[in-house]
Amino acid sequence: xxxxxxxxxxxxxxxxxxxxxxxxxxxxxxxxxxxxxxxxxxxxxxxxxxxxxxxxxxxxxxxxxxxxxxxxxxxxxxxxxxxxxxxxxxxxxxxxxxxxxxxxxxxxxxxxxxxxxxxxxxxxxxxxxxxxxxxxxxxxxxxxxxxxxxxxxxxxxxxxxxxxxxxxxxxxxxxxxxxxxxxxxxxxxxxxxxxxxxxxxxxxxxxxxxxxxxxxxxxxxxxxxxxxxxxxxxxxxxxxxxxxxxxxxxxxxxxxxxxxxxxxxxxxxxxxxxxxxxxxxxxxxxxxxxxxxxxxxxxxxxxx
Amino acid sequence: xxxxxxxxxxxxxxxxxxxxxxxxxxxxxxxxxxxxxxxxxxxxxxxxxxxxxxxxxxxxxxxxxxxxxxxxxxxxxxxxxxxxxxxxxxxxxxxxxxxxxxxxxxxxxxxxxxxxxxxxxxxxxxxxxxxxxxxxxxxxxxxxxxxxxxxxxxxxxxxxxxxxxxxxxxxxxxxxxxxxxxxxxxxxxxxxxxxxxxxxxxxxxxxxxxxxxxxxxxxxxxxxxxxxxxxxxxxxxxxxxxxxxxxxxxxxxxxxxxxxxxxxxxxxxxxxxxxxxxxxxxxxxxxxxxxxxxxxxxxxxxxx
Numbered sequence: 001x002x003x004x005x006x007x008x009x010x011x012x013x014x015x016x017x018x019x020x021x022x023x024x025x026x027x028x029x030x031x032x033x034x035x036x037x038x039x040x041x042x043x044x045x046x047x048x049x050x051x052x053x054x055x056x057x058x059x060x061x062x063x064x065x066x067x068x069x070x071x072x073x074x075x076x077x078x079x080x081x082x083x084x085x086x087x088x089x090x091x092x093x094x095x096x097x098x099x100x101x102x103x104x105x106x107x108x109x110x111x112x113x114x115x116x117x118x119x120x121x122x123x124x125x126x127x128x129x130x131x132x133x134x135x136x137x138x139x140x141x142x143x144x145x146x147x148x149x150x151x152x153x154x155x156x157x158x159x160x161x162x163x164x165x166x167x168x169x170x171x172x173x174x175x176x177x178x179x180x181x182x183x184x185x186x187x188x189x190x191x192x193x194x195x196x197x198x199x200x201x202x203x204x205x206x207x208x209x210x211x212x213x214x215x216x217x218x219x220x221x222x223x224x225x226x227x228x229x230x231x232x233x234x235x236x237x238x239x240x241x242x243x244x245x246x247x248x249x250x251x252x253x254x255x256x257x258x259x260x261x262x263x264x265x266x267x268x269x270x271x272x273x274x275x276x277x278x279x280x281x282x283x284x285x286x287x288x289x290x291x292x293x294x295x296x297x298x299x300x301x302x303x304x
Numbered sequence: 305x306x307x308x309x310x311x312x313x314x315x316x317x318x319x320x321x322x323x324x325x326x327x328x329x330x331x332x333x334x335x336x337x338x339x340x341x342x343x344x345x346x347x348x349x350x351x352x353x354x355x356x357x358x359x360x361x362x363x364x365x366x367x368x369x370x371x372x373x374x375x376x377x378x379x380x381x382x383x384x385x386x387x388x389x390x391x392x393x394x395x396x397x398x399x400x401x402x403x404x405x406x407x408x409x410x411x412x413x414x415x416x417x418x419x420x421x422x423x424x425x426x427x428x429x430x431x432x433x434x435x436x437x438x439x440x441x442x443x444x445x446x447x448x449x450x451x452x453x454x455x456x457x458x459x460x461x462x463x464x465x466x467x468x469x470x471x472x473x474x475x476x477x478x479x480x481x482x483x484x485x486x487x488x489x490x491x492x493x494x495x496x497x498x499x500x501x502x503x504x505x506x507x508x509x510x511x512x513x514x515x516x517x518x519x520x521x522x523x524x525x526x527x528x529x530x531x532x533x534x535x536x537x538x539x540x541x542x543x544x545x546x547x548x549x550x551x552x553x554x555x556x557x558x559x560x561x562x563x564x565x566x567x568x569x570x571x572x573x574x575x576x577x578x579x580x581x582x583x584x585x586x587x588x589x590x591x592x593x594x595x596x597x598x599x600x601x602x603x604x605x606x607x608x
Binding site: 003005033035240258259260261262263266268269273276280281284288289290293294295297298299302 | 307309337339340355399544545548562563564565566567569570571572573576577579580583584585586588592593594595596597598599601602603605606
């Protein structure tokens with residue numbers, strides 16, 4: 001059995017009944033499992049974590065998008081998080097017996113259906129991008145829903161699928177294959193946010209740091225401490241432990257203690273195995289983990 | 305679905321066809337999975353790793369024992385590893401939705417059948433032990449097959465199940481519920497085995513070290529280095545990282561580098577999560593691991 005993960009983001013984080021209806025669309029399908037979903041009222045955004053067999057998963061994501069287009073109207077949408085569509089972004093992540101190239105193909109099948117059947121312009125991003133400037137989601141989303149009515153007229157921003165005009169209430173949607181993303185926060189024992197900012201700058205790709213790291217420094221006011229907030233966009237090539245040790249190293253320069261870290265949301269077993277292999281000076285793999293063996297067997301049986 | 309793990313040890317490590325016949329008995333059962341099996345010719349012993357639903361697993365273990373009793377004759381058995389029975393020891397480990405108390409009950413069901421139907425005396429050990437001196441398997445096995453013909457006459461060593469006389473060719477068998485055991489080796493950059501022995505002594509329970517650690521120092525002659533070879537008998541209470549860090553600490557005293565470590569055989573996801581939580585100063589749990597969520601779902605579906 002092939003398994004793909006998807007973490008679609010919808011631009012609704014306040015009306016629970018709407019998000020539940022979107023999630024319900026996924027639950028209609030066999031061999032598609034909703035692992036988790038959450039809403040954020042400040043961001044006015046919800047995130048669903050799904051795993052499934054490719055064909056059923058694509059159908060489920062299409063139905064969820066269709067429901068989101070019906071129920072979400074971006075003309076009335078406010079929230080802290082930038083957004084451009086009712087179904088804002090739909091990433092596909094290879095999880096099991098599946099290659100990145102296959103996920104790129106699946107993203108094109110899904111994008112084509114959303115564009116043609118729902119009349120929502122679709123941009124392929126990350127590994128599915130058809131132009132280098134579309135790899136980074138932030139480039140596509142720049143200008144947001146409101147700005148897209150102009151942006152879409154620029155030939156450089158002609159959509160990959162669907163009409164050449166923004167859907168009046170549902171905007172535009174990004175679909176793409178990508179590596180698993182790990183959201184990782186490290187808390188520092190100081191109230192001085194400039195130190196978190198300096199460390200973020202030291203470790204992130206954009207200012208000379210690690211290739212697959214995005215990072216910002218933020219203040220946790222209620223706790224009186226600061227945090228380096230990180231996205232690792234390819235944890236196989238920039239592993240968790242290397243990011244953590246580099247933060248420890250930089251924090252030492254300021255005499256600031258590293259208090260704790262947290263991984264936000266779900267993370268893959270691989271990232272645990274890498275971390276343990278480093279610290280215990282060994283070379284583990286998932287074949288040695290009991291639960292992983294059991295999963296292999298049950299995935300095979302479920303695929304019969 | 306409830307899942308129990310078992311790692312039965314059979315006293316045959318040279319005749320592959322015999323071990324294959326024993327393993328084949330387990331494969332007859334639905335919802336029993338053979339994750340791994342291996343033979344050691346020097347030890348003249350084989351170890352099978354099974355996972356299954358309790359009822360089927362117990363039946364599989366009974367059939368494997370029956371086959372071992374048929375095909376293995378301890379009167380002709382030589383090997384480095386101490387042994388007392390054709391099926392030497394059968395541990396039951398709670399893996400999924402199952403308590404240690406339930407595993408104790410299962411071990412009694414299995415022990416009773418082996419004793420009564422196969423005529424092999426059975427001793428309950430570890431958490432299933434009926435006397436404190438039977439908790440430690442080494443106490444039961446002391447004297448081995450050859451010594452048991454006298455030992456069994458001592459009222460203190462009356463079997464828990466089966467006849468009061470040793471099976472003439474198949475000896476006696478130990479059955480018991482226990483925690484998962486992690487076999488863990490740490491390699492040191494020296495050829496002086498006394499340093500490995502001193503470190504083993506420092507960390508093991510029997511000489512004042514960590515509660516759930518057994519350890520010896522050995523020489524790896526072909527590599528020109530030495531090794532601390534460890535069994536962690538309860539990794540929840542004596543975690544892997546604590547053992548490793550204590551070895552690093554002691555090795556420093558001798559100016560000897562810790563080169564690498566290795567985990568022998570399979571290990572549970574829990575032990576990875578503990579280790580990562582320590583080194584990254586965080587607090588993870590299996591609910592955050594994608595594969596673990598997927599396993600939960602598939603175990604539920606397989607149980608339907």
